[in-house]
Amino acid sequence: MxxxxxxxxxxxxxxxxxxxLVVDLEKLRTNLDRMQARCEHHTHVLRPHTKTHKCVAIAKLQVERGAVGICCAKLSEAEAMSRGGLENILVTSPVVTDEGIRRAISLSRTTKELILTIDNKSVARLTDAMAKSAQTELNVIMDIDPGMHRTGIPLGDEGLSLAHALKQDCPSLRFRGVQFYSGDLMHVLDYSVRRNRYLARSERLWAFLRELHEMGIDTEIVTGGGTGSYEFDFESDVMTELQAGSYAFMDRQYLEIESGSGGTLxxxxxxxxxxxxxxxxxxxxxxxxxxxxxxxxxxxxxxxxxxxxxxxxxxxxxxxxxxxxxxxxxxxxxxxxxxxxxxxxxxxxxxxxxxxxxxxxxxxxxxxxxxxxxxxx
Ligand SMILES: Cc1ncc(COP(=O)(O)O)c(C=O)c1O
CATH class of the missing domain: 2.40.37.20 (D-serine dehydratase-like domain)
Incomplete structure (x- = not known):
């Protein structure tokens, strides 16, 4: 080497x-400590996204400091983290193929807690059927589209109907909650524009969660947010978990955002x-x-x-x-x-x-x- x-x-x-590629250990540790402390102060759980660093040693530093677990973007990232000893993993992108679901089932057998995200009824049925025939149960959360149209079911009737299907019609899936990630707002340069847009979305999520509650569906996990939104996540208080990733390293994009007008750096x-x-x-x-x-x-x-x-x-x-x-x-x-x-x-x-x-x-x-x-x- x-x-x-x-x-x-x-x-x-x-x-x-x-x-x-170089990481300054003191600066990294300071960033990790700071976000952990910020989350604890606001009684939020931190579930950092490992898509940022893809490195087992850093994920372990985050968990040692109190992170509940980690997020992984894809199954193979989750497989690598699990091989490295990470035990509580949320895969934030949908897994939709037979082979992907087969891999997820096998990963769930070697990982203490694996959570998948689902945004589609037929994928929910397929995942449920495959879990049933493998004689296991899978943890799932419903991915909600906050408005950027990348993944997620829209809020409103479609979201309510999918949540109902996950909870009532899929006995081999354990419904744990929802994901709501506004990636399109993370890099909005102007702080107050970013804050206003983000808080307006958070209000819509609050209203949706109230509707779910009235239907008898409670959400133990409400997960999302990132380095461009953590202050607004604390303010709106709708999330139970923060998925921030870039705060560990920062980069030129985020430096310019955080040192821009109103930014807190x-x-x-x-x-x-x-x-x-x-x-x-x-x-x-x-x-x-x-x-x-x-x-x-x-x-x-x-x-x-x-x-x-x-x-x-x-x-x-x-x-x-x-x-x-x-x-x-x-x-x-x-x-x-x-x-x-x-x-x-x-x-x-x-x-x-x-x-x-x-x-x-x-x-x-x-x-x-x-x-x-x-x-x-
Ligand atoms: C679903 C999801 N959650 C969290 C993050 C982390 O966001 P950030 O790196 O801005 O902290 C990302 C980043 O792209 C993401 O896609």
């Missing part, structure tokens, strides 16, 4: 072979890509070894935080290279020098790497495998 020889060497973090970036200057033959720029294969680039470019002149910016020079640009004259970056960047978007960037280099001050103190990397099935 590259970089292993640098473990616990003083100054070792400055000599990583790059591009290298409670979490510091803990995830970085270290890159090395490989060519420096022109004024006002240098070339690095981290290009499109080293960062997920759905939105912004990496944010340079160390190793380059102030106000430098990053651009991509194709698959394998990046460029650092600056305005001041008489400045050059040495070939071989290290540049540290905050990633544009943490979740898909993690999925590009096999290992996470854990640094404490100037030392490399561990290298964690990213067990669920590529596990999107």
């Amino acid at each position: 590259l970089n292993r020889h640098l473990l616990n060497v003083s100054g070792g973090s400055r000599h990583l072979q790059t591009p290298a 409670e979490f510091d970036p803990s995830l970085f890509v270290f890159t090395t200057v490989v060519s420096s033959n022109h004024s006002h720029m240098a070339t690095t070894d981290a290009g499109l294969k080293s960062f997920a680039t759905d939105d912004k470019t990496p944010l340079i935080v160390d190793g380059a002149p102030r106000e430098s910016h990053y651009s991509f020079m194709g698959d394998e290279h990046g460029a650092i640009h600056w305005a001041i004259d008489d400045c050059k970056l040495d070939v071989g020098s290290l540049v540290s960047t905050v990633v544009p978007h943490c979740d898909p960037t993690i999925n590009l790497y096999n290992e996470l280099h854990v640094i404490h001050r100037d030392k490399l103190v561990d290298i964690w495998p990213i067990e669920a990397r590529g596990h999107t099935q």
Whole structure:
């Protein structure tokens, strides 16, 4: 394994072979502690989403601090987390095929608590029938569409009817509650616009839960929310569980949102890509070894935080290279020098790497495998 020889060497973090994905242990721990404390203060349960880090070691740090369990985006992510010893897992995307349900049943036999999400009556019937013939019961929650139309049953009659079917017509399914995740609002830049839209949706969810209650259907779990909404989740108090993920690392997208108007910026970036200057033959720029294969680039470019002149910016020079640009004259970056960047978007960037280099001050103190990397099935 590259970089292993640098473990616990003083100054070792400055000599990583790059591009290298790096987590600052102190900053990570502070972010995890802070969100756990915020949830406990508001008597919410934290069920962090591991799609952000895909790393068993980090999931365990979250559970050690009091998280009730974890969320996984897909079954294969859940399978990787379960192999790593995580015991209470909610799969937040629907599992709809025979083979997927078969895998879920087998995972439920080795996981203390597995919860699936369902947003469709025929999938509910299929899952119930397969659980029955496997002589088991499966925990399920109903996924509700908050208005973004990704997954989930609409609120209103369709939602009430599916909840009724899950509760009454599916004896091999244990109905536990609902999921309500407003991903489309997480990155709304203006704080008060985001808050107003989010709280209006939360009110609609409250009304729906009251209707369910009047039908005799109670929800032990109401799960959702993320790094862009946790304050409003506390305020509306409709969720029992918070599914935030990005708060552990932060990224350029969330930094800009949280430092925008009204934002509170409670979490510091803990995830970085270290890159090395490989060519420096022109004024006002240098070339690095981290290009499109080293960062997920759905939105912004990496944010340079160390190793380059102030106000430098990053651009991509194709698959394998990046460029650092600056305005001041008489400045050059040495070939071989290290540049540290905050990633544009943490979740898909993690999925590009096999290992996470854990640094404490100037030392490399561990290298964690990213067990669920590529596990999107
Ligand atoms: C269903 C679900 N819950 C929670 C999250 C975590 O959100 P965030 O990373 O914004 O905290 C996500 C992220 O995409 C998600 O899809």
